[in-house]
Amino acid sequence: TKHIAILTSGGDAPGMNACIRAIVIAADRLGYQISGYLRGYNGLLDDQRITLTCERMHNLLQQGGTILHSARCKAFTTEQGLKKAADNLTKSNVDTLFVIGGDGSFRGAHALGQIWEGQIIGLPGTIDNDVAGTDATIGYYTAIETAVSSIDKVRDTADAFDRVFMVEVMGRHAGFLALSAALASASDYVILPERFSNEADTLTQICTQIQQRQAKRGPVSYVIVLAENVWPGGINDLCVRLASQSNMEVKPVILGHVQRGGSPVSQDRLLAVQLGTYAVTLVETSTSGVMVGTYEDKAVTVPLPQTWEDAKPLPDDAVTTMMTLMNERYR
Ligand code: ADP
Numbered sequence: 001t002k003h004i005a006i007l008t009s010g011g012d013a014p015g016m017n018a019c020i021r022a023i024v025i026a027a028d029r030l031g032y033q034i035s036g037y038l039r040g041y042n043g044l045l046d047d048q049r050i051t052l053t054c055e056r057m058h059n060l061l062q063q064g065g066t067i068l069h070s071a072r073c074k075a076f077t078t079e080q081g082l083k084k085a086a087d088n089l090t091k092s093n094v095d096t097l098f099v100i101g102g103d104g105s106f107r108g109a110h111a112l113g114q115i116w117e118g119q120i121i122g123l124p125g126t127i128d129n130d131v132a133g134t135d136a137t138i139g140y141y142t143a144i145e146t147a148v149s150s151i152d153k154v155r156d157t158a159d160a161f162d163r164v165f166m167v168e169v170m171g172r173h174a175g176f177l178a179l180s181a182a183l184a185s186a187s188d189y190v191i192l193p194e195r196f197s198n199e200a201d202t203l204t205q206i207c208t209q210i211q212q213r214q215a216k217r218g219p220v221s222y223v224i225v226l227a228e229n230v231w232p233g234g235i236n237d238l239c240v241r242l243a244s245q246s247n248m249e250v251k252p253v254i255l256g257h258v259q260r261g262g263s264p265v266s267q268d269r270l271l272a273v274q275l276g277t278y279a280v281t282l283v284e285t286s287t288s289g290v291m292v293g294t295y296e297d298k299a300v301t302v303p304l305p306q307t308w309e310d311a312k313p314l315p316d317d318a319v320t321t322m323m324t325l326m327n328e329r330y331r
Contacts, residue, residue, distance in 0.1 A: 001031055001032060001033060002030075002032045002033070002095045002096065002283055003032065003033040003034075003035065003092070003093050003094050003095050003096075004023075004027050004032050004033070004034055004035070004094070004096040004097075004098065004280075005034075005036065005049070005089070005092075005094045005096070005098070006020055006023055006024075006034070006035070006036050006037070006068065006097075006098045006100065007036065007037040007038075007040055007044065007068060007097070007098070007099055007100070008020070008066040008068045008069070008070045008100045008101060008125065009040035009041055009072075009073075009099060009101035009104075009105035009108070010040065010070060010072065010101040010102045010104050010105045011070070011101075011127065011128070011260065012065055012066050012070040012125075012139075012260055013125045013126050013127045013138055013140075013142075013143070013260065014064045014065075014127075014138075014139045014142035014143070014260070014261065014262050014263065014264040014265075014268055015125065015138035015139050015142065015264035015268035015271065015272040016065070016066040016070070016100055016138065016139070016272075017061065017063045017064070017065065017066055017067055018060070018062075018138070018264055018269045018273060018276075019123055019125060019138055019273075019275065019276045020036070020052070020057075020060070020067065020068065020100070021057040021061050021273075022273040022275075022276025022277050022280075023098055023276040023277075023279060023280055024053070024054060024056075024057050025054055025057060026276065026277045026280035026281075027280050027283070028053070028054045030280070030283070032283070034052040034053075035049045035050065035094070036049065036051075036052045036067075036068045037049055037068065038050065038069050039070065039071040039073075040069075040070050040071040040072065040073055040101070040105070041071075041073035041076035041081075041085065041108055042071050042073045042075075042076075043068075044076070044085040044088060044089070045073065045076060045081060045088070047088045047092070049092070050068075061264075061269060061273075062263050062269075063263065064142075064261050064262045064263050065261065066100075070101070072104075073108075076108055077108065077111075082111055082112055082114075082115055083115060085116070086112060086115045086116035089116055090116070090118075094118055095118055095119060095283070096120075096121065096283050097109070097118060097119070097121070098121050098122075098123060098279060099121070099123070100122075100123045100124075100125040100138070101122070101123075101124075101125055101126070102124070102130070102131060102137070103126075103130065103307055103308040105122070106122045106291060106304045106307050106308060109122050109289075110289060110304040110305060113304070118288075119282075119283065119287075119288040120288055120289055120290075121282055121288070121290060122290065122304055122307070123138070123275050123276065123292055124137040124138060124275070124291060124293055124307075125138040125139055126139055126140070127139040127140055127143035127171075127177060128140070128170065128171050128172045128174050128176065128177060129171075129174065129176035129177065129312075130171070130172055130173065130174035130312060131291070131308075131312065132302075132306060132307050132308065132312040133291060133293050133300075133302030133306050133307045133310075133312075134291070134294055134295070134300075134302070134307075135293070135294045135295060135296070135297070136267075136271060136294065137271075138264075138268055138272045139268055140176065140177070141264075141265050141267035141271075142263075142264045142265045142268045143170065143177055143259045143260070144177060144180045144181055144184065145265050146255075146258060146259050146261075146262055147167075147177060147180075147181035147185075147255055148181050148184045148185045150167070150258070151167055151181060151182075151185035151187060151223060151225065152185055154167055154223060154253055155185065155221065155223055158221035158222070158223055159221045161221070162219035162220055162221050163221055163222075163248070163249060163251060164210065164221070164222045164223075164224070164242070164243075164249065164251070165221075165222070165224065165250070165251050165252075165253055166224045166226055166239050166242070166250055166252050166253065167187075167223065167224065167225050167226065167253045167255060168227075168228055168235045168254045168255060168256075169181050169225055169226065169227055169255055169259070170228055170255070170256075170259045170260075171193075171228060171229075172228070172229065173193055173229055174193065174227075174312070174314075175190075175192030175193050175194050175195070175227045175314055176312075177227070177259070178191070178192055178225050178227035179192055179322060180318065182322060183318060183321060183325070185223070185225075186325070187223045187224065187225045188209065188222045188223050188224060188326065189205075189206055189209065189222070189223075189224040189326060190224070190226075190322060190326075191224065191225070191226045191230055192227050192230065194313075194314050195314075196230050199231070199232065199241075203241060203242055203245050204245075206242060206246070207242070207245050207246045209222075209326075210222050210246055210248065211246075222248075226238065235254060236252060238252075239251070239252045271294065274294065275293070275294070275299060278292050278299035287301055289304050290303055290304060291304055291307050293307075
């Protein structure tokens with residue numbers, strides 16, 4: 001009988017548990033032996049492994065976080081580390097390794113695939129949605145929801161005081177989360193890594209829009225979404241400079257790690273179960289070194305290097321919509 005193993009690696013994301021559950025239930029149906037390595041690639045190096053059963057999956061789908069724990073693992077990136085991991089997998093007779101994580105985790109999985117001959121299948125789990133080859137990643141939709149409900153609350157107090165707020169949203173080096181959160185919260189401006197030109201122009205554009213609105217309507221609130229890692233001096237520098245140029249108080253809000261937590265929303269649950277069950281159907285095939293993702297709602301496989309080699313573009317439609325709505329207010 002086949003022995004499959006699962007690990008969750010890199011930044012955790014809501015829906016990772018739902019994905020584990022889907023894999024375990026589908027694999028159990030086929031009579032496979034199922035192990036879970038703890039703390040990402042660390043568990044692979046230390047052979048920290050637990051047996052996963054269907055019973056353990058009860059009530060798991062709706063839980064945030066990951067029961068396998070996640071981590072980063074420096075030792076795994078060395079030749080020695082990869083060798084140790086491969087040896088441990090071979091010793092335990094693992095046939096298939098499922099890696100739930102982001103592009104960093106897939107780089108690791110690909111490197112492991114160069115020296116371990118077992119089957120490796122990646123599943124995209126990250127709130128950043130920055131993995132090419134799939135329409136969406138598990139956790140992305142929940143993070144949008146969390147960011148949007150937080151920005152809605154910021155808007156209430158911004159309105160009450162006619163204030164400017166700068167809300168920093170996660171996304172690593174991609175603007176998916178920031179763009180979606182800005183659109184769905186009717187934010188007034190969004191600063192995205194993919195569209196950022198320079199500091200001076202950005203400040204001037206924001207100030208001009210605020211002033212045009214004030215001229216038309218008197219005191220106004222103004223909510224700006226800032227993707228993390230875009231502004232060279234960080235959010236505080238941005239707020240100070242915008243305040244001095246606009247003559248308004250500018251309050252920073254960093255949403256931070258709340259965006260990684262919480263019970264997954266339905267869209268993430270559906271994606272997690274779709275990809276998890278599909279991944280298990282590949283166990284009896286020769287397909288390896290791939291990520292499973294969705295393309296136009298259908299499950300597909302993509303060679304692991306493609307997930308990081310091509311930068312995933314922001315959806316043009318969403319960008320255009322944001323631009324239209326941002327400008328609409330000032331006509
Ligand atoms: P994410 O999967 O969320 O993008 P990271 O970028 O932190 O998270 O990657 C998770 C782990 O994957 C790293 O801590 C490391 O162990 C492994 N990894 C990343 N890049 C490589 C690489 N080029 N070679 C081997 N392992 C890697």
